[in-house]
Each structure stands twice: as C-alpha cells, then as structure tokens.
Amino acid sequence: MTHSPLPDGLTRDAILSAIKAQGGRLGKREIAKALSIRGDDRIALKRLLKDMEDEGSLTRTAGRDYALPNELPSVTVVQVIDRDVDGELLCQPLKGEGEYPTIRLAPGEGAGGKNERAVGIGDKLLVRLSPEDDGQYEARIIKKLGGSAHKILCVMRKNENGSGRLIPVDRRTKYELIPVKGESAKANDGDLVMCRLSSEKRYGLKTAIIEEVIGDANSPRAGSIIALAEHGVPTGFGAAELEYVKNIAPVGMEGREDLRDIPLITIDPADARDHDDAVWAGPDEDPTNKDGWVVLVAIADVAAYVIGDSPLDQGARARGVSVYLPDRVVPMLPERLSNDLCSLREMEERPCLAVRMVFDRNGNKKSHRFIRGWMRSAAKLAYEEAQAAIDGQGTGKAETLKKDVLEPLWAAYRVLKDARDRRDPLNIDAPERKVRVNEAGEVTGIERRERLEAHMLIEEMMIQANVAAAEALEEKKSPLIYRVHDEPGSEKIDSLADFLPTVNLKWTKAERPTTQRFNKVLDMARGSDHWETVNEVVLRSQSQAVYDVRNIGHFGLNLTKYAHFTSPIRRYADLTVHRGLIRAYKLGPNGQSDSEQVQLERIAEDTTANERRAMAAERDAVDRFIANWLSGRVGGEFEGRITGVTRFGAFVRLHETGADGLCPVSQLGNEYFRHDERAHALVGEGSGNTYRLGMSVKVRLLEATPLTGGLLFEILTPPEAGKKPPHRSHRRDSARREDRSSRSRLRRRKK
Incomplete structure (x- = not known):
C-alpha cells in the first residue's frame, strides 16, 4: 500500500527534536501541537509514529507517551537492583519506564569505609551518569538518599560503666553508633534493638535513638527476627484486620457448581499447613477427542472472603506475598483464612474457583472453562506419598487412591509433559536446600530438596491453569496482571x-x-x-520475572500468555486474577471493582517490590541460620566451588550445606591477584596463576557470624597454573570496566 506524502514539517527528526525538547517523552496530541499538525494530517502523524516505534527509534511508556529509547539525564535517582555475574552492583532509574541500558556503579563507588555504610541492593542513590562507549552508563554517587530517616537494626553492647555501643547487624554497614544520652538504659547487653539516627556528624561516630527493643540477639530464632526487621517485612495483623476476620461467616454452596463427587486431592510438602490447590484428571469421554484428557484444577476461593478494599484486603495488598523462613511463615492472610476457611482440608467442604481444561492426546489444550464451585478434598497427600504409590511402594490412603485417582493423574501429566518438552522451556537445574529446625528454632540439618515426578506433575498442572486464566481474561478483554519474564539483556x-x-x-x-x-x-x-x-x-x-499489566510473555516458560492464578492465599496478584475472572465471566459476587481495575498497574509494581523484599528476607534468614550452625566448626575444612569473583575476592559455595562465603583477596597468598572480568577469574599479577569461576576448592572456615550471616574462608587449594604475563600487560589483566572507567575520565578531562 502506497501512503500519501508527509505534510511539510512532519519528519522523523522533527518528532525526535520535539520529544527531546520536552524532557524525553511526549503524548501524540502534544507532538501534533508542537509540530502544528492539524486535521487529516494527524493520520500521517499517527502512521509515522507507528513506523518509528516499529523500527525502535521511539518507545511507549506505561502512560502511552512516546519516549526516546535509552536516554537518561546526566543526574538521576536510581535504585540498586542486582549484582552481575561477578558481584558488581547494577542500578535502574527509580522513576524510569521502559528499557534502559545497564547502569553500573563505578569502581570503588559505594564500597563504604570508616563511618560509612556500604551500598547494597535496594538502596536509592542520586547519581551522575556518564555514557560509555559500549552503550552502558557508569554511575558516580552524588548522595545516598533517605539516610537521615533510615532505621538500623543493631545489637546493644554495654561496657562495665553502663555505657553502650550499637553494632549494626547489616553486613554492609561498617560503622558503629553511640546511643543518645539515656538511651542505653532501654536495653540489656546483647539485645537486638531498632534504632534511628539522631545526628549526621561529619566526623566521629553517629548517635542514635533506640525505638524498639526486639529481643536477645543470641536466641536461636534471631536469624528470622533480624531478616524480617532489616527488610521491613510487616509482621502480624492490625486490629481492624483481626476484627474483620473474627466476624467472617463461612460462605455457603448457593450459586456454585457442585464438584463434591469428583475426587479432587491436594498434593503438598509433608509439613504444609495450608492447602490452596487440588487436582483431578480423567479420560475425556468425548468421542471426538480420542485418548484425550480432562484436567480439573481447583483453587481456594479467597475472593469470597477477602472483599475488595476491606481492612483484610488492604493489609494483604500491603504485604503482597507470604514469607517463608526456616522457622516460621509470615502469612499474607490471617490464620483463620490461610489454615481454615481457605484451606482445602481433607474431607471438608470448601468454596473454590476451578478451571476445567480439555487436552488432546498430544497434550494440546482444546478448551477451558472456569467454575465457581463447591468441593470436598478426597485426600491430603505429601509429594513423597503420591510418588511412592506410583512407584509401586505405596501405603495407606495413597495406595487406596492409586488406581482411580493417582494413575489417571499421572497419565494426563505424561501427555502434558510431551507438550512441555515440545515447548522446550528453560531447563535449569537449580538445587534447593532446606534448613531443618526444631521447635526451639535450632538447626538440626541442611538437606537438598529432592525433585520428584510428583513435584513436576503439580507444577505443570498449575502452569496450565495459569495460562488458561490469562487466556480467559484476554478473551473477555479484561485488564489483568500478568506474570512476565523478559529475555536476557x-x-x-x-x-x-x-x-x-x-x-x-x-x-x-x-x-x-x-x-x-x-x-x-x-x-x-x-x-x-x-x-x-x-x-x-x-x-x-x-532477567527476573515481574508482575506487569503489559504482556511480554514468559521467556523462561516459553509461553506467550501467563498469569498467576493458583495461589491467592499467599500472592496478592493471584487474588486480583480471581476477582477479574469472577467479574468477566459473571461467576457471582465479589468480583473485581472498577477501582481495582484502574489500580492494577500500581498493584503489579507494589507486589513485585514486596516479592523482592520477601525473597531477600528469606535468603538472609537462611544465611544467618546456616552461619549459626557452622559457628561451632570454625577452623574446619570444607569442599566447595567458586561461584563468583570480584575485585575484592572470591565467593565460595560449600558442597555440604550450600552455604556461601567470601575468601578475600588478602587470603589468597603473598601474590597480588587482579580481577579479569572477561575471564571471570582472579589472576596472579606476577605468575598468571588463576582462581576462576567454577573452580573446585578446599577452604578453611575462618569466621562464621550468625548476626550477619557472613562466612569468611581461606582457600587452601593452590591456583591453577597460568602463563606469566609480560610487565606491560598488567593493566590488561585488571577488570575491563576499570579500564573503561579510566578512558571515560580521560575523555571528560579532554572535554
């Protein structure tokens, strides 16, 4: 199709100049006004904007403005979001939208020092950006933001005269605090306390006010207490929430489809306390779908109890997700819901939102239908029980259910697995380790989680239900929160x-x-x-998976449409999907409100942030429990593997426990080792001998600090032999980024 010539003044350069003049983003109407485009000429503008978007010279923001791609102001606010393969800190614009190049803190920036806390993931910074030759940005810190209001978790250490020092538990913090006069009396020696800075002295130690005394820092459960407090994870429920829950009456069967005759079962970890999903499968009786299967996935109907904008809903939205620590769960919803009304207990009737999916003999989904149902779980099984029955070693109720319930489930799964194998999702084997604790909170062992076929069966059926939810809402043109996973940068x-x-x-x-x-x-x-x-x-x-109202697909699962539907007890995004389905398909009361629909973008952003917060707390709690367990083995030797290399040392993961610790460069011997970023290695300056990523090593545990979760190692294994570099190549052996930084500084001086 041939388009008419563009009107005078309407060119690509003119559009780019107009957007740039307005700070890098502009709506279509504003562009037309800036270029004096009127009447029918707006059609040509719309066409040109579409062409520029397709070719990548413009991008669209969440507000549907047009923006210049990869343009950042020289001074901007960023948040530290990740570490790269070598442990260096990466940032993104705090208010940015769309895709931006990598922003990396310059060498030495944010490392901390005397009386200065090191920068870490989650910190917000005002930085000055310098573009690099390779399209990335280097950031230098102008100011760390929010420090004056920053709360710090500390341990009180008292002297004989009663005065005290406050020792921060955050391993990134490298300064002590002095309690304001009179504050030391609030806590005993060894207590965990939450502090607020009371002064920002330029020289000397800063002073602090004790806002809360939490408990004994040496207690077995301190690892969880510290992790939750340090990451600001809300615990407990407000008075309004508890009052609301107390007055909730169980819902009835009226208006629901009766599913009680279908032997749905729950399959969960042996120690699970809540059961929010149940499954059933059977042959499709439709003669046109020979050897096909029907799969039913039933999810607890949380929307029936958590009414939009109620105190319970507001609290759940603020928490976003449940948090799982070695010795406790911090639930998103109060126990009366998570462990009772919304838990699909064995042989008890419960309301549910279910999806009935039909698959052909090759595992291709032919149809799906969502049901507001009334069910009764036929059995509660652990993964191990179900797997043992399928493997011919079953006992008890699992063996009783084998022929009529478990075998059809496995037969349907194998058909779905064939389709999954054709789809070829990312197949990373990332072993998980579980920290076992007793009732006192003491670690009794660390074990690798076994991945059974039963785990994969439930996972695949949940994935198919999530896909169906996304497709169903799209069919009704209903807005929704997707679970998206971008391809790697x-x-x-x-x-x-x-x-x-x-x-x-x-x-x-x-x-x-x-x-x-x-x-x-x-x-x-x-x-x-x-x-x-x-x-x-x-x-x-x-990339990291996130929640978003814009669908870019799920790279890791190799799916074009995906939303979280299967766990509304512990993920707020799932609850919004339930409400969306109830509204879109007219499945009864408590569907999604107009107010919630317009807030979905903000909910997606908040839930993503809350999920990251929970993951960080879970990781830090595990580190502290493991450090506590290993503290009695300081001086012992362990086998491990180098999992990261940086300018300041090598990170080592122990085979026995999966614990991670640091071997500083100073512990690598008398030779000076430089970080070779391209080779992912530490290279001896004189010999060329190398400690590389992935190298198997034996280490000695020098220090284990339960308070911070830190482990310090000495590598006992000699480095791998290397080629002695000529003197003139020493600079090339240093990190490529340090060289790039030097070139950037030289360019700026020339300017």
Whole structure:
C-alpha cells in the first residue's frame, strides 16, 4: 500500500527534536501541537509514529507517551537492583519506564569505609551518569538518599560503666553508633534493638535513638527476627484486620457448581499447613477427542472472603506475598483464612474457583472453562506419598487412591509433559536446600530438596491453569496482571559468551537468546565437572520475572500468555486474577471493582517490590541460620566451588550445606591477584596463576557470624597454573570496566 506524502514539517527528526525538547517523552496530541499538525494530517502523524516505534527509534511508556529509547539525564535517582555475574552492583532509574541500558556503579563507588555504610541492593542513590562507549552508563554517587530517616537494626553492647555501643547487624554497614544520652538504659547487653539516627556528624561516630527493643540477639530464632526487621517485612495483623476476620461467616454452596463427587486431592510438602490447590484428571469421554484428557484444577476461593478494599484486603495488598523462613511463615492472610476457611482440608467442604481444561492426546489444550464451585478434598497427600504409590511402594490412603485417582493423574501429566518438552522451556537445574529446625528454632540439618515426578506433575498442572486464566481474561478483554519474564539483556549474554569458552563451550554473541539455545548449552555441560557452574551462570544471565499489566510473555516458560492464578492465599496478584475472572465471566459476587481495575498497574509494581523484599528476607534468614550452625566448626575444612569473583575476592559455595562465603583477596597468598572480568577469574599479577569461576576448592572456615550471616574462608587449594604475563600487560589483566572507567575520565578531562 502506497501512503500519501508527509505534510511539510512532519519528519522523523522533527518528532525526535520535539520529544527531546520536552524532557524525553511526549503524548501524540502534544507532538501534533508542537509540530502544528492539524486535521487529516494527524493520520500521517499517527502512521509515522507507528513506523518509528516499529523500527525502535521511539518507545511507549506505561502512560502511552512516546519516549526516546535509552536516554537518561546526566543526574538521576536510581535504585540498586542486582549484582552481575561477578558481584558488581547494577542500578535502574527509580522513576524510569521502559528499557534502559545497564547502569553500573563505578569502581570503588559505594564500597563504604570508616563511618560509612556500604551500598547494597535496594538502596536509592542520586547519581551522575556518564555514557560509555559500549552503550552502558557508569554511575558516580552524588548522595545516598533517605539516610537521615533510615532505621538500623543493631545489637546493644554495654561496657562495665553502663555505657553502650550499637553494632549494626547489616553486613554492609561498617560503622558503629553511640546511643543518645539515656538511651542505653532501654536495653540489656546483647539485645537486638531498632534504632534511628539522631545526628549526621561529619566526623566521629553517629548517635542514635533506640525505638524498639526486639529481643536477645543470641536466641536461636534471631536469624528470622533480624531478616524480617532489616527488610521491613510487616509482621502480624492490625486490629481492624483481626476484627474483620473474627466476624467472617463461612460462605455457603448457593450459586456454585457442585464438584463434591469428583475426587479432587491436594498434593503438598509433608509439613504444609495450608492447602490452596487440588487436582483431578480423567479420560475425556468425548468421542471426538480420542485418548484425550480432562484436567480439573481447583483453587481456594479467597475472593469470597477477602472483599475488595476491606481492612483484610488492604493489609494483604500491603504485604503482597507470604514469607517463608526456616522457622516460621509470615502469612499474607490471617490464620483463620490461610489454615481454615481457605484451606482445602481433607474431607471438608470448601468454596473454590476451578478451571476445567480439555487436552488432546498430544497434550494440546482444546478448551477451558472456569467454575465457581463447591468441593470436598478426597485426600491430603505429601509429594513423597503420591510418588511412592506410583512407584509401586505405596501405603495407606495413597495406595487406596492409586488406581482411580493417582494413575489417571499421572497419565494426563505424561501427555502434558510431551507438550512441555515440545515447548522446550528453560531447563535449569537449580538445587534447593532446606534448613531443618526444631521447635526451639535450632538447626538440626541442611538437606537438598529432592525433585520428584510428583513435584513436576503439580507444577505443570498449575502452569496450565495459569495460562488458561490469562487466556480467559484476554478473551473477555479484561485488564489483568500478568506474570512476565523478559529475555536476557545483551550485557548478560555477552558475559555468558565470555565465560563459556573457559569451560570449552561456546555461545555466538550474534545469536538471539532462546530457551532452546540455553538448553543446548546445559545439555552439553551435563555430566561434566562444570555442570553446576554452567547452570549457575545461565541462571544469573536471566532477567527476573515481574508482575506487569503489559504482556511480554514468559521467556523462561516459553509461553506467550501467563498469569498467576493458583495461589491467592499467599500472592496478592493471584487474588486480583480471581476477582477479574469472577467479574468477566459473571461467576457471582465479589468480583473485581472498577477501582481495582484502574489500580492494577500500581498493584503489579507494589507486589513485585514486596516479592523482592520477601525473597531477600528469606535468603538472609537462611544465611544467618546456616552461619549459626557452622559457628561451632570454625577452623574446619570444607569442599566447595567458586561461584563468583570480584575485585575484592572470591565467593565460595560449600558442597555440604550450600552455604556461601567470601575468601578475600588478602587470603589468597603473598601474590597480588587482579580481577579479569572477561575471564571471570582472579589472576596472579606476577605468575598468571588463576582462581576462576567454577573452580573446585578446599577452604578453611575462618569466621562464621550468625548476626550477619557472613562466612569468611581461606582457600587452601593452590591456583591453577597460568602463563606469566609480560610487565606491560598488567593493566590488561585488571577488570575491563576499570579500564573503561579510566578512558571515560580521560575523555571528560579532554572535554
């Protein structure tokens, strides 16, 4: 189709200049006004804007404005969001929308020092940005934001005269505090206390006010208390929530489809206290779908109890997710819901929101239908019980259910697995470890979670239900919160491509990343000494999944439409999807309100942030429990593997426990080791000998600090032999980024 010529003054350069003059983003109406485009000429403007968006010279913001891609102001506010493969801090604009190049803190920035806390993930900074030759940005800190209002979790340490010092528990914080006069009397020696800075002295130690005394820092459960307080995870429920829950009456069957004759069962971890999903499968009786299967996934009807904008709903939205720590769960919803009214208990009738899915003999979904139902769980099984029955070693109720319930479930799963294998989602093997604690909160062991076929069965059926939810809401043109996972960024792919040749594997940088390409790399590494390392590096190369109202698909699962539907007890995003389905398909009361629909974007952002907060707290609590367990083995020797290298040392993961710790450069011997970013290695300046990512090492535990979760190692294994570098190449052995930083400074001086 041939388009008419563009009107005078309407060019690509004119549009770009207009947007740039207005700070980098502008709506279509404002662009037309700036370029004096009127009447029918607006059609040509709309066409040109679409062409520029398709070719990548413009992007669209969440507010549907047009923006210049990859443009950032020289001074901006950023948040530290991640570490790269080598442990360096990465940032993103705090108010930014769309895709931006990598922002990396310059070498030495934010490292902390005397009387200064080191920068870490989650910190907000005012920075000055300098563009680099490779399209990235280097950031230098102008100011750390929010410090004056920052609350710090500390341990009170008292002297004989009764005066005290406050020792921060955050491993990034490198200064002590002095209690304001009279504050020391609030706490005993060894107590955990929450403090607020009372002064910002330029020199000397800062003073602080004790706002809350939490408890004994040496108690077995201190690891969880510290992690929750440090990350600001809300615990407990407000008075309005508790009063609301107390007055909730159980809902009845009226208006619901009766599913009680279907033997739905729950399959969960053996120690699970809540059961929010149940499954059933059987042959499709439709003669046109020979050898096809019907799968029913029933989810607790949380929307029936958590009414939009009620005190209970407001509290659940603020928490966003449940938090799972070694010794406790911090639930999103009060126990009367999570463990009673919304828990699909064995042989008890419960309201549910279910999806009935029909699959053909090849595992392709033919149809789905959502049901506001009334069910009765036929059995509560642990993964291990269900698996044992299928493997011919069943006992008790699992064996009783084997023929009529479990075998059809497994037969349907194998059909779904065939379709999954054709889809070829990312197949990373990331072993999980569970910290076992007794009733007193003391660690009794650390074990690797076994991944059974029963786990994969439930996972795949939940995935199919989530896909159906996204498709169903799209069919009704209803707004929703997707679970999205972007493909890896170019810098992470470049880093992966640099690493793989060190283990005799290859990635061509020009290749577009696909799950099939990643899986090929993983398959080639399988069975080799580098298997765990390659898995780790491929995992680190991935983007993080988020909640978003804009659908970009789920890269890791290789799905185009995906939403979280299957766990509204512990994820607020799922609850919004339930309400959306109830409204869109007229499934009864308590559907999504107009108010919630217009807030979905904000809810997605908040829930993503709350999820990150929970993950950080869970990780830090595990670190502290493990450090506590290992504190009695200081001086012992362990086998491990180098999982990261930075300018300041090597991170080592122990095989026995999965614990991570640092071996500082100072513990690598008399030789000075430089960080070679491209090789992912620490290289001896004189000898060329190397400690590289993935190298198996024996270490000695020098220090275990339960308060911070920190482990300090000395590597006992000699470095791998290397080639002695000529004197003139020493600078090339240093990090590529440090060289790039030096070139940037030189360019700025020339200007």
